[in-house]
Amino acid sequence: MPRSPNSRDATSSGRRAPGRPPVPREQIVAAALAILDEEGADALSLRALAQRLESSTATLYRHFDSRADLLAQVVDRIFGEIEVDxxxxxxxxxxxxxxxxxxxxxxxxxxxxxxxxxxxxxxxxxxxxxxxxxxxxxxxxxxxxxxxxxxxxxxxxxxxxxxxxxxxDAAAQRREDTDVSAHLHRLDPDRFPATVAVADxxxxxxxxxxxxxxxxxxxxxxxxxxxxxxx
The missing domain is CATH 1.10.357.10 (Tetracycline Repressor, domain 2)
Known part of the structure; x- marks a missing residue:
């Protein structure tokens, strides 16, 4: 059926079809910080961040010039948590x-x-x-x-x-401290008298x-x- 002369789609009117909604910068930084906390800095890529936000890397680039720029803003978000007068x-x-x-x-x-x-x-x-x-x-x-x-x-x-x-993690640290303490207490006091003296x-x-x-x-x-x- 032929279109009405007055009908226009997004392409003919010069408008793009609607894409993914924009993501607020604060939400992006918060999600990036969550990845950093859970998986470490190596896991914090723009692709991984976009997947977590169910967005696209193109959306992220509207807010950040690069991964380095994103990391800098994550670091500054952390400094913002320091509350002391x-x-x-x-x-x-x-x-x-x-x-x-x-x-x-x-x-x-x-x-x-x-x-x-x-x-x-x-x-x-x-x-x-x-x-x-x-x-x-x-x-x-x-x-x-x-x-x-x-x-x-x-x-x-x-x-x-x-x-x-x-x-x-705390549990692993306690186990390591226990092992180190036991090892120090087993040392020969004739060879390591100072260490044995402070082993406790x-x-x-x-x-x-x-x-x-x-x-x-x-x-x-x-x-x-x-x-x-x-x-």
Whole structure:
């Protein structure tokens, strides 16, 4: 049956047939973070993300220039979860400790993210806010700009270094610690007297190592700040 002269389809009118609906950027980043948490960074491809969202890679490219761009926004989403107000702390030392611990706890929830953060300096809006808070409290405490910058990077790398060791699940870590402890207790005390002497205290739990190291860094920063003020 011939068409009416007034009838037009999507092609003849110059309009494209409707495709898949757009996916909000926040939903894409949330799905990408879920893949990162569940399967690791290697599994986070645009194709895998599109499949999870029941969308297409073309839809993703409307929001992100590349996989690297997507990963950068996932990392910044993680920085946005760091919730701490350094102004509530009694001292700058307490504030630094609170910021570092808060970041460590966030990376504990996202154990596969630490290597991504280590690859590139985060410069997203949430990461910039976190950095600004830390630097502001150091400057307010009397650190020079140069010392404040070094103090911040030292604290950040301490957090990141320990976060990279969080990939093993808790049960497996306990089994490994038990095996290591048993091995140390079986050592010959004549050959390894120092190790045997401290065997009851080894291995040190990762969380305890993190807190101990953090206190040492902050104590050292206080000495550096005081020495800088005297010079």
């Amino acid at each position: 350094p102004g509530q702390a009694a001292t700058w030392q307490d504030a630094c400790g609170a910021l570092a611990t808060a970041m460590f706890q966030v990376l504990r929830r996202h154990r596969n993210a630490a290597p991504l953060i280590g690859e590139h300096v985060p410069v997203g809006p949430n990461a910039l806010v976190h950095r600004e808070r830390a630097l502001a409290l150091l400057l307010a405490a009397g650190f020079s700009p140069a010392l404040a910058a070094r103090a911040y990077t030292t604290l950040a790398r301490h957090v990141l270094g320990f976060a990279m060791q969080l990939n093993q 205290a080894l291995p040190v739990a990762l969380e305890d190592e993190f807190e101990f190291g953090l206190r040492l860094i902050i104590t050292g920063l206080e000495a550096a700040r005081t020495g800088e003020a005297r010079d």
